[in-house]
Amino acid sequence: MKILVPVKRVVDYNVKVRVKSDGSGIDLANVKMSMNPFDEVAIEEAVRLKEAGIATEVVAVSAGLANSQETLRTALALGADRAILIETDVELQPLAVAKLLKAVCEKESPQLVIPGKQAIDDDSNQTGQMLAALLGWPQATFASKLVVNADKTAAAVTREIDGGLETIEIALPAVMTTDLRLNEPRYATLPNIMKAKKKPLETTTPAALGVDVAPRLKTLKVAEPARRSGGVKVADVAELVEKLKNEAKVI
């Protein structure tokens, strides 16, 4: 079976982001960018399914600026077979990405699409669910374990829910979004990074896919959250208890 893995280029998770002084957004100039961590987990899962002989091909896809190519090359270095870049300089919101991915799915006919559960920049947690809806496919979100059945017509997915775990069985084709505990992603080795440069990377556009990607939500302002007022360090446990009782009055 074929697996499609959408990946997103985002600000590296270690970067402490700064809000632009005019409130128009986040300052992304000269900031380190990386693959969204949940998408690394998704690529890893797809590559493991290939190594286990369950998947035959892993296709990575990304939508956005031309430099999203770097993210796709990373995916290829991690084991994806080929990549598709949907190039646009329009700000893409989850519904637009879901529509682009639907168009790609109609061309590629994957049996399983594995997006990350959320991107660490917009924190939306929507795209996978929206894609499943548009395709009319079942969804398994926040997955921490995947078992594909022998004839590849269904899969059992363990999901992280509030209060514990649940296992659902979904018919394939389906969309499964990854939680962090699904696996431990591997690192790209230097030889694999070199080989990735030779793997096919096809470029297309939203117009070629017939998708309107105009943003639906308008960002009026981006602001820094209120800072917590500086706290104090206490000398010992007795002082801590005294402060909690008499100053903060919380115990």
Add this chain to the structure above:
Amino acid sequence: MTILVIAEHDNAVLKPATRNAIAAAARIGGDIDVLVAGAACAAVAEAAARIAGVTRVRLADAAQYADHGAENLAALVVANAAAYSHILAPATAAGKNFLPRVAALLDVAQISDIVEVVSPDTFVRPIYAGNALATVQSADAVKVITVRGTAFEPAGEGAAAPIEALAGAADAGISRLVGRELTVSARPELTAARVIVSGGRALGSNENFHAVLEPLADKLGAAVGASRAAVDAGYAPNDYQVGQTGKIVAPELYIAVGISGAIQHLAGMKESKVIVAINKDPEAPIFQVADYGLVADLFDAVPALLAAID
């Protein structure tokens, strides 16, 4: 303008996050309908009907809603969406799961995890792990929104609203629940607790995590939380995790024990009223957000704290 709030429940008990979502709906203004979809869940509908501000409860009681699968629930909401200007759900694992499916089927954007209602079409939501707040305006005909519970005071009790039965949609039959493994705990639920005692990697082992934190939690009537590092190391179950990728909490008192304070953890707890940090590293980032910081070895400090609280 009528708002639909989708209740979260386990067919027996209404989840408290529903009350916060109803409070957010009240801030938008207009009549508030609550949809209770499940199986044998009449008691939940009755509880929802008694929440202040609720105009009407719509009860879809059918076998295909027993497990709250996203496919069936989304289809039901979409079939009844025409009457509503806003559709809200709590930003819990369940709300995050089905609501984007509703939005896509209605061909509208979803506004995730709102923390403030500016006007009926403008909302504030955190981005970049809570390091920025975006004010966004929606031009869509229907606003589909998940609500961060800790940002809205839960709605209280009021006069009983009428309950109307709602016909279910056909079972999609493409997904089924195999089983659930819930963490058994006698302590309060993490997202609703007044006090949280949370532990990090410095606890060193599963045994220490429970032996050190639980007596303190029990004494304070607190829920126990964990950092991602502690969860990944296997010291605590996944659903204890507080942070961007776990639960967002805002208790009155949050005691962070042996937690360094990575951005992703802070995103989940920095709205707490009072934060206490116990850490032996005086440079740990957690001290920058803590109201009271104690630089000490947690294995000495926590038992001493337990003894000092009477």
